[in-house]
Amino acid sequence: MVMNQHYVEWFSGKELPSYLFAESWGGGSYGMAPYPHNGMWLSKSTTNGSGAAISFGATTPYTRRPFSCTASVFHIVVKPSNPVNSRAYIGLSDSKGSITNSIHFTHDTTKTTYELGTFGQTQSGSTAGGAYTVSSLPIDNVRHHHRLESKSASAEYEIDGVLEAIRTETLPKGAMMPHIENYAVNTEESTYNITYLEIYNT
């Protein structure tokens, strides 16, 4: 069997790996956490609309997208700091927006639970749109293991080893890269700590 593209990041060391594109705006920040169990952080400041993100691309068009929309798996271990006023899009996307062509989950404190989202509008502008499916896990500030899988006719979302959501509509249509964004239109600080990221094509 020939191995497909496979990527593992531990977020451990003196700074973030240079192959990740990290950015922040409005007073947001990112970096390697200098203490145990927290890997790297993505923080939003008290500035309305501030945030921070990591991906594989700095500018459009986003060409570093090695992961399939029909046969890929995404693992992450992430801990939100704030269960009240924060929002993150976490998964795979064709761009630095998560609502064009993507599979992701949301930790959105305006919602009740973690949700699986799939969007099928590519950078070239097709208009399949997207939607979300709820999980059973209430929004919290606990470290969890999340697993997303893109299949040819469905998208699946597991939390801590339990299948929580399946979507069969508005699936992504093009190649993707990791895109993890902490962004909210409010004046609250929030942080997401990531200790593990694994992505591969099946």
Place this chain on the structure above:
Amino acid sequence: MTDFYDLLNPHGTVAEQRMVEYFTGSHIDNSRWVTNQLTGGSTATMSTSIDGGVILTGGGTTNAKATLGFNNVKQYTHTGSVFIGVYKFSATQASTIQTLGLSSADSNPRSAPQNAALFSCSTGATSYYVESGDGLNFASTSTSAQVDTNYHTGKLALDGAGIDFSIDGVLAVRRTDTIPTAPMQPVIHLNSDIAATMNVNYCEVYNT
């Protein structure tokens, strides 16, 4: 295709912080490691030999040092963590100290007042010993495991009450006093009066 995550973690569990370093490539991963302490002409570079990994080489001058660390980013806990290194020492003579493990400092990692859990071949010794620091004092325990110039796997397991040191899967000693009291980083350290070398081709650290 297998989920690497599932190879390392029982299904349904949330992984703790981990790091695996293979020391393979054109240069040391400078976003992960820092060589904060290269003195007396010492070097730390990628080996060009089979199985060579990274090689630390003493500068051949008195008390020359080479140290790899995480720039004091201390992500591994004193109450539950494991350090594993695959290494080869070039010398067992009295003029060389070769050390791997965890320390709160990436310069002079094996002295007070550091928090540390380390295994060493030290000056004048022909057997391994385990050193540790609790942030105030530093102490060591000798083992009966003899030092040689072959590749070995050294493992330190910290559980909050002590430090177990194993070599090639065999427990050599457990230290229970002067154990670390604060988080640490992995360190690889050479201190030699001669041009001694230490190769490391695998390093893994994780919180339990």
